[in-house]
Amino acid sequence: MSAIYNFCAGPAMLPQAVMQKAQQELIDWNGLGVSVMEISHRSKEFIALTQHAEKTLRALMEIPENYHVLFMHGGGRGQFTNVVNNFLGDNGKALYLVNGQWSTAAVKEAVKLVGDDNIDQMNIVENCDGVNQVVLPDLNAIDKDYRYVHFCANETVDGIEIFESLESPWPVVVDLSSTIMSRQIDVSKYGLIYAGAQKNIGPSGLSIVIVRDDMLKLPSLPQSSIMDYSVAQANDSMFNTPPTFAWYLAAEVFDWLTAQGGVTEIEKINKQKADLLYQCIDSNPFYKNGVKAENRSRMNVTFQLTDNSLDSEFLKQAEQAGLVALKGHRIVGGMRASIYNAMPLSGVQALVNFMETFAKQHS
Numbered sequence: 001m002s003a004i005y006n007f008c009a010g011p012a013m014l015p016q017a018v019m020q021k022a023q024q025e026l027i028d029w030n031g032l033g034v035s036v037m038e039i040s041h042r043s044k045e046f047i048a049l050t051q052h053a054e055k056t057l058r059a060l061m062e063i064p065e066n067y068h069v070l071f072m073h074g075g076g077r078g079q080f081t082n083v084v085n086n087f088l089g090d091n092g093k094a095l096y097l098v099n100g101q102w103s104t105a106a107v108k109e110a111v112k113l114v115g116d117d118n119i120d121q122m123n124i125v126e127n128c129d130g131v132n133q134v135v136l137p138d139l140n141a142i143d144k145d146y147r148y149v150h151f152c153a154n155e156t157v158d159g160i161e162i163f164e165s166l167e168s169p170w171p172v173v174v175d176l177s178s179t180i181m182s183r184q185i186d187v188s189k190y191g192l193i194y195a196g197a198q199k200n201i202g203p204s205g206l207s208i209v210i211v212r213d214d215m216l217k218l219p220s221l222p223q224s225s226i227m228d229y230s231v232a233q234a235n236d237s238m239f240n241t242p243p244t245f246a247w248y249l250a251a252e253v254f255d256w257l258t259a260q261g262g263v264t265e266i267e268k269i270n271k272q273k274a275d276l277l278y279q280c281i282d283s284n285p286f287y288k289n290g291v292k293a294e295n296r297s298r299m300n301v302t303f304q305l306t307d308n309s310l311d312s313e314f315l316k317q318a319e320q321a322g323l324v325a326l327k328g329h330r331i332v333g334g335m336r337a338s339i340y341n342a343m344p345l346s347g348v349q350a351l352v353n354f355m356e357t358f359a360k361q362h363s
């Protein structure tokens, strides 16, 4: 079978080497004669795995000592809830910046939990001459006291990414679900970082939380223990049985990324992949993208066919060429190529070749 390139936004493709290793180890992990799925999370072998995973992630992201790393249940949306429950006790208020579908969904969840009066939202996307761009507000000029400001660094559906760091008088909480470890970020600028695993980390369901020590002292709302950051921290993310197989695969992905040269090296390749694809879109009137260059996502490249009556033909022929899952999110339509860390440059090259040929055939 010729190569299949999977551009799914999530659950996304995982590095082939990781999948092959997992396949080999599936029924006999670590010489134990059983799968990693079938052993106690409290066994010394599994504890060693979790310690290794944390150490590798800390090295990859250069996480300072005063931050805790938590492996939790509930994916990205689970953290929409947890952030509110953990930090907005005693009538605390928060500011949410909105730059697309996922930051909007986070606001919705927060409002549901603590009401409109405690959640302020601010749209940070402006449309200038038909092009969307992010304009970060001057938060220091706002005379209000928030427990935190929340934003989404990469809007997976809209293809809008924020590369600038946000200066804020309050702790910054960031959703890095679809951009974590794709580029270097300065962890020390954040109060809390979270990410659903199913793009750059591993299987869905797991979420990674990186939280600064002092954040755990903020007043919480009454909440279930399994979603409580302090409980997770005090119990090494094992208050209840964690998603062990997902944790194992995440550890393998961290090792794989380390072997690629870490975040610094993968960032160079990610830049190269995104540049190649955007160049193809920009140089061909057959395609368009409505995001300003500075805010174009490197992980989720959204684009439209100028003649959208050809959408289904484009998707059909792409699939025949082994290029799958290019359909844009149902809310925004068009196309989306998700090119996370595991997508090789050859996959993007194959897509660009296909797009050029398709355009020629239909112009």
Ligand code: PMP
Residues within 6 Å of the ligand: 009, 010, 074, 075, 076, 077, 078, 102, 152, 154, 155, 156, 157, 175, 176, 177, 178, 196, 197, 204, 205
């Ligand atoms: N935030 C972002 C940026 C996402 O892309 C997603 C999922 N695509 C989520 C949150 C929600 O994640 P989950 O489905 O794991 O709850």
